[in-house]
Amino acid sequence: MGLRFRPVDTSFYDLFTRAAQHLVTGAALLAEMLSETADHEDVARRMREAEHSADETTHELIRKVNSTFVTPFDREDIYALGSGLDDVMDMMDEVVDLILLYEVKELPAELSTQVEVLQRCAELTAAAMPNLQSMQSLEEYWIEVNRLENAGDKNHRRTLAKLFSGEYKTIEVLKLKDIVESLEEAIDAFEKVANIVEQIAVKES
Amino acid sequence: MGLRFRPVDTSFYDLFTRAAQHLVTGAALLAEMLSETADHEDVARRMREAEHSADETTHELIRKVNSTFVTPFDREDIYALGSGLDDVMDMMDEVVDLILLYEVKELPAELSTQVEVLQRCAELTAAAMPNLQSMQSLEEYWIEVNRLENAGDKNHRRTLAKLFSGEYKTIEVLKLKDIVESLEEAIDAFEKVANIVEQIAVKES
Amino acid sequence: MGLRFRPVDTSFYDLFTRAAQHLVTGAALLAEMLSETADHEDVARRMREAEHSADETTHELIRKVNSTFVTPFDREDIYALGSGLDDVMDMMDEVVDLILLYEVKELPAELSTQVEVLQRCAELTAAAMPNLQSMQSLEEYWIEVNRLENAGDKNHRRTLAKLFSGEYKTIEVLKLKDIVESLEEAIDAFEKVANIVEQIAVKES
Structure with a gap:
């Protein structure tokens, strides 16, 4: 935090952007966690941060939201989008946490595909x-996220089938x-965010 | 879609009825999936449809709802009932999907009882x-669904006890x-729909 | 129920207090269920009661709420607190039920710590x-419950790590x-109640 001469009014759009940038960081840490040489303890610590x-x-x-009189769109939509973005982070954090906790050494290669989707x-x-400010180019975004979620779902099912193929010990x-x-829930959480954005855009158009 | 000479205004009641009829179809497909001679791939395909x-x-x-000025009851109740009915379908679809995905050949006989409940x-x-239009005879419906859910819950517990009896391999x-x-969640989802109908009836009475 | 000469108006505060006292009873029954000499059937029956x-x-x-014109705080907050307290009971009931249903004879010692937290x-x-009536001393309560939930979470993770340590059979x-x-969800449900109380207090202050 640098010295500031006057208060800067960070807009709602800036805050949503910042929230989504945390997800870019989280997804990168998840990818790092899957690499063979990862220090699980260290990656998990940075994920918690x-x-x-x-x-x-x-x-x-x-x-x-609570201190602003006129909001750019409905308060409940701002809450929904904020908590939707937060849910994605929680799910990605849980994945990293489970890999550390269960001390899983070898992960099926299919997981990398899911993390790429994320x-x-x-x-x-x-x-x-x-x-969100101009309400431009949002449609391509939500269509593409829905497409990615479908691809992720197919890969998820392939991964489950592999898990039950007899190749792995039951434990x-x-x-x-x-x-x-x-991982699948994290991808679903991204789709939910895209659906909220779609609803906001439809309302405002 | 046939040729239409003038637009037909399908009422909310018609749409709720149609939504529930999809559930009758879904439950029949689920029953078919359990039969010994079922072609799992084919039933799952029709379930997706x-x-x-x-x-x-x-x-x-x-x-x-979004394009109607005066709705027969509160908008939020219409949403709740619509998404409640949709949730049942999603859960029944998941059951069929898991049977296909896990390539389960023999299912415990208790499952048939659950599907009969569904x-x-x-x-x-x-x-x-x-x-819903006349608000008549709804009480018998929700009482009976609650009774069925209780019976389903008892059967669910018997099934779980059997699963853990040592008869099955851990995998x-x-x-x-x-x-x-x-399956249990699908039955619960029906009870939730009945509870929403009860709330609507209480409000409107 | 004794004879009453005039109707007693039980206040909302009394009802919330009574709801929370049921949770004290439930947590005690859960502790009893974990004791080595417990009659599982009997404790489970009392838990259902x-x-x-x-x-x-x-x-x-x-x-x-439905029959009162002026409520001490927002109707939706009363619903949220009431159903939040109810959710805790449901989760504690589920723990007792699973112990009975799965016929688990030996439980890891870590579970006692979780039940103490509960x-x-x-x-x-x-x-x-x-x-809630005076809105005094509530902050200490929600801070302490959040602290307990954190401690419970750490213990939960230790317990999971032990379960997967190789000491137990997979089944x-x-x-x-x-x-x-x-158990972990029951503790989370208490934290959720504390968060609802915090929100009510912030609104009313």
């Missing part, structure tokens, strides 16, 4: 947030299933 | 929807537990 | 409810994981 920063942005957003969703979301299946399902 | 049709009815309902709930719900328990729990 | 009484208090609360949360909640892990996760 990222999750904490995201929480602060969410709180700042809520304080701003990274792409995070980038698209971060790029779309500033467009490993139990651990990996938790991780795989959390 | 039924789920898709149900989605379309839900969207039609939402469009109608079929009965679906029929009762489809029969109750047109009564099979892991698969069957998911399927059994999704 | 306690859960039933809690349900009645919730219904009384809802009837009172008992402490229940006592704090029951002590805080009457303070036991599958059972215990369900029980351990329900």
Whole structure:
């Protein structure tokens, strides 16, 4: 935080953008966690920090809604979008946490594909947030996130089928299933954010 | 879609009835999936189609709420009932999907009892929807669905106890537990619909 | 029920206090369930009774909100607090139920720590409810419940790590994981109640 001569009024659009940028960070940490040489303890620690920063942005957003008389769109939509972005972070944090907690050493290669989907969703979301101001180019964003979620779902089902193929010990299946399902929920959470943006755009148009 | 000479105004009651009829179809497909000779791929494909049709009815309902000035009861209750009916379909679709995905060949006989409960709930719900207009005979419907849910819950617990009785391999328990729990959630989703109808009836009376 | 000469108007504060006292009873039954000499059937039967009484208090609360013109705080906050307290009871009931259903004989010692957290949360909640009238001393309550939830979360993670340490057979892990996760959800449900109280206090201050 640098010295400031006068208070800067961070707009709602800036806060949404910042919230989505935390998700780009989170998705990158998740990708790091999957690499063979990752120091799980260290990545998990940085993920907790990222999750904490995201929480602060969410709180700042809520304080701003509560103290602002005229909001750019319905208060309840601002809450919904803020908590939707926050939910994505929580799910990504849970994935990293489970990998650390269960001490899983080898993860199925399919997980990398899911994390790539998450990274792409995070980038698209971060790029779309500033467009809430002009309400331009939002449709491409939500269509693409829905397409990614469909691809993620197909990959999720392939991963589950592999887990139950007999290749893994049952205790490993139990651990990996938790991780795989959390990843799927993180992707679903991105889709939910895209749906909220779509609803806002439809209302405002 | 046939040729139409003038627009037909499908009422809210018609749309709720249609949504519930999709659930009758879904429950029948679920029963078919459990039969020993079922072609899992084919039943799952038809279930996806039924789920898709149900989605379309839900969207039609939402469009109608948004474009109608005077609704027969509170907008939020219409949304709640519409999404409640949609949730049942999603849960039944998930059961069929898990049976296909996990390639489960033999299902415990207790599952048939649960699917019979689901079929009965679906029929009762489809029969109750047109009564929303007159608000008559709804009480018998929600009492009976609650009774069925209780019976389903007892059967669910017996099924879980059987899964853990030592009769099944652990990896099979892991698969069957998911399927059994999704079935239970589908029955719960019917009870939730009945509760929403009860609330609407209490408000309007 | 004794004979009454005139109707007694039980206040909202009394009803919230009574609801929270059911949770003290529930947490004590949960502790009893964990003791080595517990008669599981008998404790589970008394838990069902306690859960039933809690349900009645919730219904009384809802009837009172619906029939009262001026409520001490927003109707939706009364609903949220009432159903938040009810959710805790449901989760504690589920833990007792799973222990009975899965016929688990030996429970990891870590579970006792979680039940102690639950008992402490229940006592704090029951002590805080009457303070809703004066809005005094509530901050200490919600801070302490949040602290307890953090401690519970750390213990929860230790318990999960133990379950997967190789000490337990996989089928036991599958059972215990369900029980351990329900315990964690019961603690989370207490935190949610504390958050609702915090929101009410902030609004009213």
